[in-house]
Each structure stands twice: as structure tokens, then as C-alpha cells.
Amino acid sequence: MTAVTETAAPATTTLTFAKALTAALGDAMEADKSVVMFGEDVGPLGGVFRITDGLTKRFGEERCFDTPLAEAGIMGMAVGMAMNGMRPVVEMQFDAFAYPAFEQVVSHVAKMANRTKGQVRLPMVIRIPYAGGIGGVEHHCDSSESYYVHTPGLTVVAPSTVADAYTMLREAIELNDPVVFLEPKKLYWSKEQVDLEALRAKFDGGEPDDDASIGRAVIAREGTDATLIAYGPSVPTAIAAAEAAAEEGRSLQVIDIRSIVPFDDETVTNAVRKTGRAVVIAEASGFASVASEIVARVQERCFHSLAAPVLRVTGFDIPYPAPKLEHWHLPSVDRILDAVDDLQWED
Numbered sequence: 001m002t003a004v005t006e007t008a009a010p011a012t013t014t015l016t017f018a019k020a021l022t023a024a025l026g027d028a029m030e031a032d033k034s035v036v037m038f039g040e041d042v043g044p045l046g047g048v049f050r051i052t053d054g055l056t057k058r059f060g061e062e063r064c065f066d067t068p069l070a071e072a073g074i075m076g077m078a079v080g081m082a083m084n085g086m087r088p089v090v091e092m093q094f095d096a097f098a099y100p101a102f103e104q105v106v107s108h109v110a111k112m113a114n115r116t117k118g119q120v121r122l123p124m125v126i127r128i129p130y131a132g133g134i135g136g137v138e139h140h141c142d143s144s145e146s147y148y149v150h151t152p153g154l155t156v157v158a159p160s161t162v163a164d165a166y167t168m169l170r171e172a173i174e175l176n177d178p179v180v181f182l183e184p185k186k187l188y189w190s191k192e193q194v195d196l197e198a199l200r201a202k203f204d205g206g207e208p209d210d211d212a213s214i215g216r217a218v219i220a221r222e223g224t225d226a227t228l229i230a231y232g233p234s235v236p237t238a239i240a241a242a243e244a245a246a247e248e249g250r251s252l253q254v255i256d257i258r259s260i261v262p263f264d265d266e267t268v269t270n271a272v273r274k275t276g277r278a279v280v281i282a283e284a285s286g287f288a289s290v291a292s293e294i295v296a297r298v299q300e301r302c303f304h305s306l307a308a309p310v311l312r313v314t315g316f317d318i319p320y321p322a323p324k325l326e327h328w329h330l331p332s333v334d335r336i337l338d339a340v341d342d343l344q345w346e347d
Contacts, residue, residue, distance in 0.1 A: 011195060011197055012193045012194060013193070013194065013195075013196060014191050014192070014193055015162050015191065015192060015193075015194050015196060016162065016188065016189055016190065016191050017161075017162050017165045017183075017184075017187045017188050017190045017191075018049060018050065018051055018188040018189065020162045020163070020165040020194070020196075021051045021165050021166070021169055021183065022050075022051055022052070022053060022055075023166055024165070024167075024169035024170050024173075025037055025051070025052065025055060025169065026054075026055060026058065027170065027203070028089075028169070028170055028173045028174075029055065029058075029059050029063060031203065032087060032173075033063075034085060034087045035063075035086075035087045035088075035089065036062075036063050036064070036065075036081065036086055036087070036088050036089070037052055037055055037063065037064040037088075037089045037090075037091070038065050038066070038067050038074065038077075038078075038088065038089075038091075039066075039067055039074060039091030039092065039093065039127075040066065040067060040068075040069055040074075040091070040097075041066060041093065042064065042065075042066060042091050043056045043061065043065050043066040044056050044057075044066075045066075047091060047093075048093055048094075048129075049129060049185070049188050051127075051183075051188075052064055052091070070100075071092060071097060071098060071099075071100040071101035072100050072101050072103065072104055074090050074092075074101065075090065075101035075104035075105060075109065075126070076108075078090045078109075078124050078126075079104065079108050079109060079112070079122060079124070081124075082121075082122040082123055082178075083120055083122065087124065087125075087173060088124045088125075089124070089125045089127060089173060090124070090125070090126055090127065091127045091128075091129075092126065092127065092128045093129070094129055094136075094139060094140045094141075094142075095128055095129065095131070095140075095141070095142040095143070095144050096138075096139040096140065096141075096142040097139065098126075098128055098144065099144075102147065105126070105148070105151065105154070105180075106151055109122060109124070109126075109153070109154070109178045110151045110152065110153030110178065111153055112153075113153065113177060114152075114153060121176045121177055122177060122178050123173075123175060123176045123177065123178075124178050125169070125172045125173055125178070125179045125181050126178065126179070126180045126181065127183060128180065128181065128182050128183065129185045129188075130142065130143060130144060130145070130158075130182045130183065130185065130232075131143045131182075131184050131185060131186065131233045131283045131284075132233070132283055132320065132326055132329070132330055133184070133185065133186025133233060133283075133326070133330065134185050134186055135323035135326060136185075136323065137322070137323065138319075138320065141185075141320050141326070142320060143282070143283045143284035143285075145158065145182060145232075145260060145284060145290055146284060146288065146289050148180045148261075149260050149261050149290055149293075153177075153178070154178055154180050154261065155172070155175065155177060155178065155179045155180070155214065155259075155261055155262065156179075156180045156182065156261040157179065157180070157181055157182065157213075157214055157258060157259050157260065158182040158184065158231045158232030158233075158257070158258070158260060159183075159184075159213075159258060160184065160187065160220075160230075160231065160232055160233070160234075160235035160236065160256055161192060161235075161256075162190065162191070162192035163192065163194050163199060164213055164258060165183075166194070166196070167199055167202065167213050168181070168213045168214060168258070168259075169181060170202075170203050171212055171213060171214050172214065174203075175214070179214075182232060184232045184233035185233075186233055187232075187233060187236070190236070213258055214258075214259050214262070215262045216258065216259060216264050216267065217255055217256060217257045217258055217259065217264040217267040217268055218255070218256050218258060218267070219253065219254070219255060219256075219267070219271065220235060220238075220239060220254040220255065220256040221242050221252070221253060221254035222253055223242060223251040223253030223254070223275065224251045224253070224274070225250050225251045225252060225275060225277065226250075226252050226275050226276075226277035226278065226279065226343055227252070227253045227254075227255060227271045227272050227274070227275045227277065227278045227279075228241065228242060228252055228253065228254045228255070228279050228281060228340075229255045229257065229268060229271075229272075229278060229279070229280045229281065229294055229298075230254065230255070230256065230257065230280070230281040230282065231257035231258065231290070232283075233283055234281045234282055234331055235254070235256045237281065237330075237331055237332065237333060237336065238254045238281050238336065239254050240333050241333045241337055241340075242254050244333055244337060245337060245340065250340070252340065253271055253274070253275055255267065255268055255271050257294075260290055263294075263297070265297060265301065268294070268297070268298065269297075269298065269301045269302050272302045272305065272306070273302050273305040276305055276306055276307040276308075277306070277307055277308050277340075278298055278302075278306075278310045278311075279310070279311045279312070279313060279339045279340060279343070280294045280295055280298075280310065280311070280312045280313070281312075281313045281314070281331050281336060282312075282313075282314050282315070282331070283314070283330055283331060284314060284315055285315050285316065285317045285318070286312050286314035286315070286316075286317060289314060291312045291314050295310045295311075295312055298310050307343070307344060308342075308343040308344035311339045311342060311343065312339075313335050313336050313339050314331065315329050315330060315331070316329055
């Protein structure tokens with residue numbers, strides 16, 4: 001009688017987006033003593049969203065510590081530390097709180113490698129809780145990605161899944177150049193079943209990862225009739241729209257950009273060529289935005305494959321509205337489906 005060998009099932013666990021980030025920070029600090037975490041209230045409190053919860057107790061106040069309420073100072077200190085062998089990870093408490101540090105980002109963080117002809121690199125990560133969906137007041141819900149992607153010298157990423165939250169933060173910390181890591185606030189409490197040990201194993205041994213997330217988009221949902229292109233907080237909304245469309249007999253593909261800079265033209269254009277129609281979805285205002293850049297890139301590269309112009313569903317070109325009006329401002333399933341209906345379908 002031949003013995004049957006059973007393969008053990010993956011050890012999955014339910015993890016939130018926030019706890020995936022916490023695990024990534026802790027694992028990175030455990031693996032590399034040059035990794036330090038600092039910002040406003042990130043020490044014993046664990047941050048406003050508790051992303052750094054337990055890190056000060058685990059690694060001590062020299063490696064996870066609070067700073068004064070001075071974002072420009074936080075960023076300037078990170079630049080100096082990165083220039084001198086450390087790998088700082090800084091938290092800007094909210095998206096719009098980062099603006100006082102913007103001069104440091106543009107003048108020094110983004111330019112240092114170019115200024116020194118590559119002799120001085122800045123291996124640092126700027127974590128920014130961003131975008132809406134939490135009913136926050138002014139200065140707490142900006143979608144500020146366009147400022148950063150328009151600044152050469154920065155890598156800019158926006159994960160949308162629990163697994164990507166862990167993997168992309170670990171990758172960002174290991175890069176030798178600065179990364180703006182945009183964390184969708186409304187996804188902090190989202191949950192998924194993930195094999196955390198398998199994710200951790202990707203970083204054992206320090207070997208380069210040929211399947212790195214940074215620089216690559218993914219197909220989040222297959223479809224044949226049109227392509228929805230989204231990133232960060234808009235990805236779950238796009239998937240919900242695709243599910244709603246499926247009930248009406250329309251098959252929508254969903255692309256999760258993940259990495260805004262560098263941008264994965266190949267995956268996006270191949271997807272659009274397959275369906276011939278596309279809608280780009282983002283929470284930020286539409287004018288001079290990441291969404292408008294994606295539309296331009298797709299139409300330049302896929303012109304002869306398009307059955308209709310590429311459309312956008314974005315936030316409106318207004319200051320971020322009060323919490324009671326937020327749901328009108330953000331892309332919704334209905335707004336996305338309305339755009340899909342406008343893609344010049346044949347009768």
C-alpha cells in the first residue's frame with residue numbers, strides 16, 4: 001500500500017491593514033539595527049492609528065521615539081540620519097500635516113542622490129496616513145500624492161491590501177533611496193486572511209526579490225469588457241463596482257497600481273488593450289493629478305486599441321469638504337458605473 005503524503009495547509013491568520021504595517025516595522029527593526037522609527041506620538045502611545053504600538057517597549061526609546069510637533073525638523077533630522085548610515089522611518093501624523101516638511105522633501109530628500117552624483121543616498125521612508133473615508137475634518141483627509149509624484153527622486157507607493165501593506169513597507173525600508181509610503185486611512189481596519197510567515201520568508205537572507213511589489217501593478221480582478229484602474233483607497237471601491245456590474249452582465253477588470261512611481265506601464269497598457277475601454281479612479285482632485293497622468297499614458301500607448309476615450313472618476317476640484325459631505329466628494333460605486341455606461345457601448 002502506497003503511503004500518501006499530505007501537504008500542510010498554509011498557516012493563515014486574520015490580520016488588519018494596520019497590524020500588517022506594525023508587523024512590517026517590527027520585523028524590519030529586528031532584522032536591521034539601523035532602522036529607526038520616529039514622529040509625533042509614535043512612541044509609548046503607538047501613534048494616532050496605533051501603527052507603532054509596542055515598538056518602543058520592544059526596541060527602546062532610542063529606536064522608536066516621539067518628536068516635537070515640528071514636521072520640518074522631523075524630516076531634516078531624518079535626512080541627516082540617512083546620510084550617516086541609518087534607515088529612518090518617519091511618520092507624518094496626517095497627510096496635510098506633512099506640508100511644513102515639504103521644503104525638506106523637495107529640496108533635500110528628493111535631490112540628494114542627484115546632487116552628489118549618487119555618492120550620498122538617502123535610505124528613508126516617509127509614512128503618510130492619507131486620503132478620506134474616515135469623516136475627518138480639515139487637514140486630516142487630503143489626497144496629496146500629486147505633490148510627491150511630481151517631484152523627481154522620490155518613489156511613491158500606495159498599497160491597498162493587507163499583504164501589500166506588509167510586503168511593500170518591508171521593501172520600502174530596504175531600498176537605498178527615499179520612499180513616500182501612502183497609507184489609506186480608511187483601510188487601516190480592513191482585514192484579510194494572510195500567511196504572515198510566508199510574507200516574512202521573502203525577506204530572509206537579504207537576497208533581491210525578483211517579484212518585488214514596488215514598480216509593479218497587479219490585476220486585482222479579471223474582466224473582459226472594460227478596465228478599472230485604481231490605487232490605494234480607491235481599489236476596494238473599484239472592486240465593489242466590478243462586482244455590481246457583474247450582476248448586470250458586464251465584466252470589468254480591476255488593476256491595482258500599487259506603485260505610482262515607478263509606474264508599471266506594461267501591466268496597465270496590456271490590460272487596457274485587452275478590453276479596449278478604461279476608467280481611472282482616484283480620490284484626489286482630477287485636475288493635474290495622478291489620474292490625469294494615467295489617462296494620458298494609456299491614451300498615448302493604447303490609442304489604436306481603444307473603443308472609447310479613457311474616463312476618470314475622481315474627487316472634485318475643491319478643498320476637501322466637511323465630513324457630512326465627504327460621501328459626495330469621494331468616488332463611489334454609482335459614479336464609477338455611470339462612467340462605465342459612458343464608454344460608448346454598441347447597442
